[in-house]
Amino acid sequence: MTTLQRDSRTGGPVQGPPARGRAGSRLLSAERRSRWDVKFSPYLYISPFFVLFAVVGVFPLLYTAYVSVHDWDLLGGQGAFVGLDNFARVLEDRYFWNALRNTLSIFLLSSVPQILIAIWLAFLLDTHLRARTFWRMSILVPFVVAPVAVSLIFGNLFGDRYGLVNEILQVVGLDAVRWHVDTLPSHLAIATMVNWRWTGYNALIFLAAMQAIPRDVYEAADIDGASKFRQFLHITVPMLRPTIIFIVITSTIGGLQIFAEPRLFDNAGLGGSDRQYQTVTMYLWELGWRVRDLGTAASVAWLLFLIIIVFALVNLVLTLRIATSGGPR
Amino acid sequence: MRHVPSKSTAALAALAVLGAGALSSCGSDSAADSDGTVTLSVATFNEFGYEELFEEYEELNPGIEIEHRKAGTAPEHQDNLYTKLAAGSGLSDIEAIEVDWLAALVEQSDAFVDLSDPEVEGRWLDWKSEAATTPDGKLIGYGTDIGPEAVCYRADLFEQAGLPSDREKVAELFTTWDDYFETGREFVGEQPGTAWYDASGGIAQAMVQQIEYSFEDAENNVIAADNPEVKEVFDTVTGLSEEGLSTGLTQWSEDWTAAFQNDGFATMACPGWMLGVIEGNASGVEGWDIADVFPGGGGNWGGSYLTVPTQSEHPEEATALAAWLTAPEQQIKAFESKGTFPSQTEALSDPVLTGSVNEFFNDAPTGEILAERAEAVEFIQHKGPRYADVNTAFQQAIQRVDEGKESPDEAWDSFLADLERIR
Numbered sequence A: 001m002t003t004l005q006r007d008s009r010t011g012g013p014v015q016g017p018p019a020r021g022r023a024g025s026r027l028l029s030a031e032r033r034s035r036w037d038v039k040f041s042p043y044l045y046i047s048p049f050f051v052l053f054a055v056v057g058v059f060p061l062l063y064t065a066y067v068s069v070h071d072w073d074l075l076g077g078q079g080a081f082v083g084l085d086n087f088a089r090v091l092e093d094r095y096f097w098n099a100l101r102n103t104l105s106i107f108l109l110s111s112v113p114q115i116l117i118a119i120w121l122a123f124l125l126d127t128h129l130r131a132r133t134f135w136r137m138s139i140l141v142p143f144v145v146a147p148v149a150v151s152l153i154f155g156n157l158f159g160d161r162y163g164l165v166n167e168i169l170q171v172v173g174l175d176a177v178r179w180h181v182d183t184l185p186s187h188l189a190i191a192t193m194v195n196w197r198w199t200g201y202n203a204l205i206f207l208a209a210m211q212a213i214p215r216d217v218y219e220a221a222d223i224d225g226a227s228k229f230r231q232f233l234h235i236t237v238p239m240l241r242p243t244i245i246f247i248v249i250t251s252t253i254g255g256l257q258i259f260a261e262p263r264l265f266d267n268a269g270l271g272g273s274d275r276q277y278q279t280v281t282m283y284l285w286e287l288g289w290r291v292r293d294l295g296t297a298a299s300v301a302w303l304l305f306l307i308i309i310v311f312a313l314v315n316l317v318l319t320l321r322i323a324t325s326g327g328p329r
Numbered sequence B: 001m002r003h004v005p006s007k008s009t010a011a012l013a014a015l016a017v018l019g020a021g022a023l024s025s026c027g028s029d030s031a032a033d034s035d036g037t038v039t040l041s042v043a044t045f046n047e048f049g050y051e052e053l054f055e056e057y058e059e060l061n062p063g064i065e066i067e068h069r070k071a072g073t074a075p076e077h078q079d080n081l082y083t084k085l086a087a088g089s090g091l092s093d094i095e096a097i098e099v100d101w102l103a104a105l106v107e108q109s110d111a112f113v114d115l116s117d118p119e120v121e122g123r124w125l126d127w128k129s130e131a132a133t134t135p136d137g138k139l140i141g142y143g144t145d146i147g148p149e150a151v152c153y154r155a156d157l158f159e160q161a162g163l164p165s166d167r168e169k170v171a172e173l174f175t176t177w178d179d180y181f182e183t184g185r186e187f188v189g190e191q192p193g194t195a196w197y198d199a200s201g202g203i204a205q206a207m208v209q210q211i212e213y214s215f216e217d218a219e220n221n222v223i224a225a226d227n228p229e230v231k232e233v234f235d236t237v238t239g240l241s242e243e244g245l246s247t248g249l250t251q252w253s254e255d256w257t258a259a260f261q262n263d264g265f266a267t268m269a270c271p272g273w274m275l276g277v278i279e280g281n282a283s284g285v286e287g288w289d290i291a292d293v294f295p296g297g298g299g300n301w302g303g304s305y306l307t308v309p310t311q312s313e314h315p316e317e318a319t320a321l322a323a324w325l326t327a328p329e330q331q332i333k334a335f336e337s338k339g340t341f342p343s344q345t346e347a348l349s350d351p352v353l354t355g356s357v358n359e360f361f362n363d364a365p366t367g368e369i370l371a372e373r374a375e376a377v378e379f380i381q382h383k384g385p386r387y388a389d390v391n392t393a394f395q396q397a398i399q400r401v402d403e404g405k406e407s408p409d410e411a412w413d414s415f416l417a418d419l420e421r422i423r
Helices: A023-068 A085-092 A094-125 A132-138 A147-157 A164-169 A183-212 A215-224 A228-241 A241-256 A280-290 A294-324 B002-025 B051-060 B074-088 B101-106 B126-131 B155-160 B165-171 B178-192 B200-208 B228-243 B254-259 B274-281 B315-325 B328-338 B365-375 B388-401 B408-421
Strands: A013-015 A070-073 A076-080 B038-045 B064-071 B095-096 B143-155 B195-197 B265-271 B290-291 B298-306
Touching: A013 B328, A023 A070, A023 A241, A023 A294, A070 A294, A085 A294, A094 A132, A094 A228, A094 A241, A094 A280, A094 A294, A094 B315, A147 A164, A147 A183, A183 A241, A215 A228, A241 A294, A280 A294, A280 B074, A280 B101, A280 B298, A280 B388, A294 B290, B002 B228, B038 B074, B038 B315, B051 B064, B051 B315, B051 B328, B064 B074, B064 B315, B095 B101, B095 B315, B101 B298, B101 B388, B126 B143, B143 B155, B143 B274, B143 B328, B143 B365, B155 B165, B155 B178, B165 B178, B165 B290, B178 B195, B178 B228, B195 B200, B195 B254, B200 B228, B228 B388, B228 B408, B265 B274, B265 B298, B274 B290, B290 B365, B315 B328
Parallel strands: B038 B064, B038 B095, B195 B265
Antiparallel strands: A070 A076, B095 B298, B143 B265, B143 B290, B143 B298
């Protein structure tokens, strides 16, 4: 074996095999290789993230775009190039707009109360409680439960005829609610599942951020005679601004992609007999895996991607405003 | 001294590991081990009753190991199957499929091994194997079970309503759908708190299955919109729901499951595999029985096949296993284990089957009754590639009437609009 050994600083050979035959060209290539090392190795070290992102992030995105401009059967594969026909079909389909409305409704019904309750919960957990760690850990329990299990349990609770929630309502003298039939009640039931699962998780993130707020600010407020509620409103909330923005953006992304809970709310998975609670991702799933029209499904995926970007930006602007007004500037 | 080149080697190696990690998760796990053992993976859903059979096969065939991948529900299995078929890798050596997906899969027959073999010829009921045969004579699936339909009923509720409750007498009550609905009107007249049948969708499904070309014609054109027979089923079922014969629930919903425990309804169309479902949902409820009759003649609801995807690395071994699993002797064992009713002609006259009684259904001779029902099936409904989409839209339209969201006329119009979406 003829291994090349080089001085590590200069890159030149210190000792090598007898210079015979193609040794000259070998020297040249060794030098070139070492120059490349210096130039490109740093990029290699930071590459794993970018490679992974390219493989599981950028590539699917671009490939989805490619699929979306073709006739593409799930089983049959690629067909003819159809340009923007798939997008036009989706935008003309009333079920797409229906799904979009449902998604926004479920998103608002879940995200808004969820974030408000999470901040309030975190504020309570931040006070001097007995067995603090126990309480803090236990609010995370719903998050650990699999969404499928959550859907099954809540699906039972929200049964239209024999469900527990309706039985309680009737005991109190109220009318039974048709949770699976009427639009708004079905959205409320699904939002309840989402809230149950995510409120504790968000509360813990808020709690972590709250603990970074200097205690002397509160002490000063105490001395000034500010009530706990005023402290919460005028100190805690404004100082949580970056965290609030983070949570709003992540729950926007999550909320607009909601799938498991409404998908499992009935058995057919199309969101009720009149698609009362079909969300955009369920609509995408229906097109791709039931109608087996992957091209159109891909165009829905891209539309959803664009919608999420728009919403994330709008939310960013809104939360920046809300968090600045009223707080210390 | 060599650390400069080795650094880049390390980085490259790290990349290679990452890449390999990402790739290996999509690869097939079935491969011959160094000692010559062949591992065959078998993907099924719900209950096929194969657990003990796998052990038996491993004992009979040293060198074969079976890995069972069992999905909880058919849709879950279907999503997995379609995705991996589309991706071209990752399928098991044997994939179970449901009869409703067959037409779409026959169109992709290149993805499946041709299983036709003189040895298995004549093994199944004609219509069972014909459905899995491509136009050019290729057999893509071995039949497992079928779903011959009988009527299951609550003998105790029949008695309370003054109807005969003995299963021979009940079988004489209704041989046509008209008789069945007329008896239903009589029943709900006496027992207003209980519906006659479990779900409009189930009854509509049973009636549509008795029309050979209902949703699609022989060339697979969607004809549901113009088919008077389909319209008649729709009008009948939605009209009856307004008369209070139906629970108004959808099958498999939580309320439907709960209705078994709440005297929600008195009868239901029951294919063989439904017996286990009823026994599970109605556990503790006494009075269930089964009558050797089905309104309007015979009917088949459901049933499955075993296929060998061409992706399999061991197609020969997999074919042998699939053939063994679907042989009459083994299907009888699966029937004993989970009640899946055999599609093999020989198994239908097996004394184990014909002599079997079901304790839950008042010791009814279920094997004999269902074998009779299977004989009564003269043809099965033609199901083309768009069958499932049309059927879903049809069922949803009926459901909208049940839920009071639309009148029957509105629901029919919106069904027609849904059909426009289905290409």
